Amino acid sequence: MLEDVDARIVAELAADGRCSYTDLAERVGLSVSAVHQRVRRLEERGAIRGYAARLDAEQLGLPLTAFISLTPIDPAAPDDYPQRLAGLGAIESCYSVAGTESYIVKVRVASPGALETLLSQIRTRAAVSTRTTVVLSTPFEDRQVVPPKETDR
């Protein structure tokens, strides 16, 4: 859990990852070097795992997003699905989940044809059956989730 000032720093960097330490220092009311030091510690602790440009998948030529649920064909097979799937560049995220299915992956592809190819690759490489849910639009995505108040645990 984060202390108050750290929480504010993290919130600012989540909203603007390229914000300068000078700006950051003004916003949180500390000196530049104090902020710098705190950011470094947050990075070392792993609370901040890195920085990334937020990209527009459509403009990158990947207009089609889908969620694919995976069910192992052989329930007794060794569970190395993530490794098998990691090689497929179209898979953006991979979640192990509770429920009737074992994994959910989120993919970005250029076209229905590319999705078809990808599904066949997933099925053969991971020996799973798949259930695909196509995304029609994305009202919002990757918002900063507010840290919970002490009250609502």
Place this chain on the structure above:
Amino acid sequence: MLEDVDARIVAELAADGRCSYTDLAERVGLSVSAVHQRVRRLEERGAIRGYAARLDAEQLGLPLTAFISLTPIDPAAPDDYPQRLAGLGAIESCYSVAGTESYIVKVRVASPGALETLLSQIRTRAAVSTRTTVVLSTPFEDRQVVPPKETDR
């Protein structure tokens, strides 16, 4: 679609959003000012929509991730679900999807109790029934998805 050098710039900034223009220039083999100009254009075009720190949800006090599928109770109700859901800070992403359900949202909460509260808020605020899939672990997430080769569309 992006031209070759722009694609490399975008890839570098996706991997390291705080990379300096000087480094970027070296990596792509252009002068600093040329790179700077290209980045500005990518930002103006909207291909780069911003920059964000990548945070560890666990360390922020949100160890529980879930996907919730939403089905409207009244199929004829006006479709303003995203606005109704946007106010709930625990919802990180919201997708309109094709399939038996209408929306999938991804949430981050502090505890099972917080998830229970959230589900009840979603059901009352949006007049939907819900189906929840709890994430057990995240082998990988928000990877950079490689832009497709011209061949595999």
Place this chain on the structure above:
DNA sequence: GGTGAAAAACATAGGGT
């Protein structure tokens, strides 16, 4: 933890090819 100051590195704008 925090500050402030100095050196090095960087961002940014302008003019030139």
Place this chain on the structure above:
DNA sequence: ACCCTATGTTTTTCACC
């Protein structure tokens, strides 16, 4: 489109509180 140069800003380190 790109490069180079000049200027102001930012990052980074360090000695000190």
